[in-house]
Amino acid sequence: MTTRWRAYDPERDFGRVREFLxxxxxxxxxxxxxxxxERWNYARYFVAPMLGAAGTExxxxxxxxxxxxxxxxxxxxWEDERGRIVGVANIEHPDxxxxxxxxxxxxxxPEHPELLDEMLAYAEDRFRDPRKNRVFIFVHETDAALRDAVARRGYAEKPDVAASHLEIRLDDLPAxxxxxxxAVRTMAEEDDIxxxxxxxxxxxxxxxxxxxPSAFAYRELQRAPDYRREHDLVVVAPDGSYTACCIIWHDAENRIGHLEPVGTHPxxxxxxxxRAVVLHGLRTLAALxxxxxxxxxxxxxxxxxxFRKVGVSRPWVKAFGPGAG
Ligand SMILES: CC(C)(COP(=O)(O)OP(=O)(O)OC[C@H]1O[C@@H](n2cnc3c(N)ncnc32)[C@H](O)[C@@H]1OP(=O)(O)O)[C@@H](O)C(=O)NCCC(=O)NCCS
Incomplete structure (x- = not known):
């Protein structure tokens, strides 16, 4: 089956890529x-608008x-002959x-491993960091197809850097x-941006x-198709100040939840x-x-x-010419 590359059309394709994921x-x-x-929503509706402006704007x-x-x-x-998406190459930090x-x-x-080479060529051309003159990609330890593809294209592994993949099953969660x-409250109740x-x-x-983040960036996040104010959790102190937070995201079709982001005021x-706000979020996801x-x-x-560790990814870097690093 032949595939063809096409530029991304924001109006039409945000939801189609979401469905593909x-x-x-x-x-x-x-x-x-x-x-x-969650990452697809967060990249467009929070990371990009946040990176583009000072919080005071x-x-x-x-x-x-x-x-x-x-x-x-x-x-x-990349789409197949019937116009169905079979591959997407993207960045996360447009800055x-x-x-x-x-x-x-x-x-x-999974049915189109042959696209890897073309996707990497596209990304090397478009995503290259002009100052460091390089690109990099994290490869999971079990992902032989991608590892072979990047090795063939001249990437070098950074064995000293690792990103851990974790997972928790949502049974038997403590209160x-x-x-x-x-108290844990939600932005459906509070909404103090x-x-x-x-x-x-x-x-x-x-x-x-x-x-x-600017107020605009936070409002954009709240417009993300999979964001729900009642899933945006904050721990409120007795004096009303916000102290910790966690947003949960629910992929109902796959019966999977995600947390993005989690943080506590220093x-x-x-x-x-x-721990408490994450457990609250996990129990909400289990109930869904x-x-x-x-x-x-x-x-x-x-x-x-x-959470238990289920795998590790390591970065592979492709440097282009002198001055790359
Ligand atoms: C990571 C973070 C959210 C933890 O928040 P927190 O409210 O301090 O965490 P908790 O008090 O609930 O910690 C629960 C347990 O996690 C572990 N833990 C939390 N922070 C830890 C640290 N800095 N070092 C080692 N263990 C830690 C401990 O086992 C802790 O239990 P204990 O205090 O009884 O030993 C906070 O440090 C933070 O906001 N960091 C910056 C943002 C971030 O990294 N977010 C998470 C990744 S997306």
Missing amino acids: VRTYLAFGTPSVNWGI PGVPPGALRAIRMWEEMIGL PEHRGFGEIFLQRH PVLPPGF DRRRELLGRAFNHPDPADW DFRRRGLA GATRVPMESDAPLYEAIG
């Missing part, structure tokens, strides 16, 4: 080599719109200053326990408000707040019918909660 998520076993729906920051457009314009789609710039993501269809006076984006900024260790760490939650993280929090 749902269709292929379980096809490669555990863990998936493709993104889950009011209104609709032009840089945020530019970053969204850049992310969309870099996506390549040449970001350390993740130059990273390739290939969303694949969350919070310190007295603290300024407190919420400050918490997110601080949880990821940014004291400067310019480095927090002044409130090691008091069990992240999800049976497990995969996760890519090296934070000790998750194994403390009961």
Whole structure:
């Protein structure tokens, strides 16, 4: 069957790629080599608008719109003869200053391994970091097809770097326990965007408000097709301040849940707040019918909660000419 490349059309294709990710998520076993729906939503509706503007910018920051457009314009789609998506090449951080710039993501269809070479060629051409003159891609240890393809194309593995894949089954979850006076609330009840984006900024260790997500970025996130305000969880302190957070995402077709992001304000760490908000989220997902939650993280929090390690990915780097690194 022949396939053909096509540029991404945001209006038409966001939902079609989402459906493709749902269709292929379980096809490669555990863990998936493709993104889950949460990452697809989060990249377009939060990462891009956040990277494009300072947290202090009011209104609709032009840089945020530019970053969204850049992310969309870099996506390549491959379709079969019947017009069904069989491959997607994309980036996650549309900002040449970001350390993740130059990273390739290939969303694949299990019946089209022959596309890998063409997808990599496209990504090397379009996604290259011009300052470091390189691209890189994480390859799961069991993904022989991708490993062979990148090795053939001159990538070198970085054996000293690893990303852990974790998973938890959603049975037998303990009840969350919070310190007295603290409570889990949702953005369906609270929806204080300024407190919420400050918490997110601080949880990821940014004291400067310019480095927090802009109000526009948070509102964009709330427009993401799979975002639900009642699944955006915050731990509220007795004085009303926001201290920890977790957004849950539900892939009902695959009976899978996702957490993105999880964080605790630095002044409130090691008091069990992240454990409690994550357990709250996991129990909500279980009640919706999800049976497990995969996760890519090296934070000790998750194994403390009961996630177990199911695999490792390592980066492979392709450098182009002198000055590459
Ligand atoms: C990771 C993070 C969310 C943990 O939040 P927290 O509220 O401090 O976590 P908890 O108090 O619920 O910790 C529960 C358990 O996880 C483990 N844990 C949490 N933070 C840890 C750390 N820094 N080092 C080692 N173990 C840790 C411990 O086993 C802890 O239990 P204990 O305190 O009884 O030993 C917080 O440090 C954070 O926001 N970091 C920055 C953002 C981030 O990395 N997010 C997660 C990845 S997406």
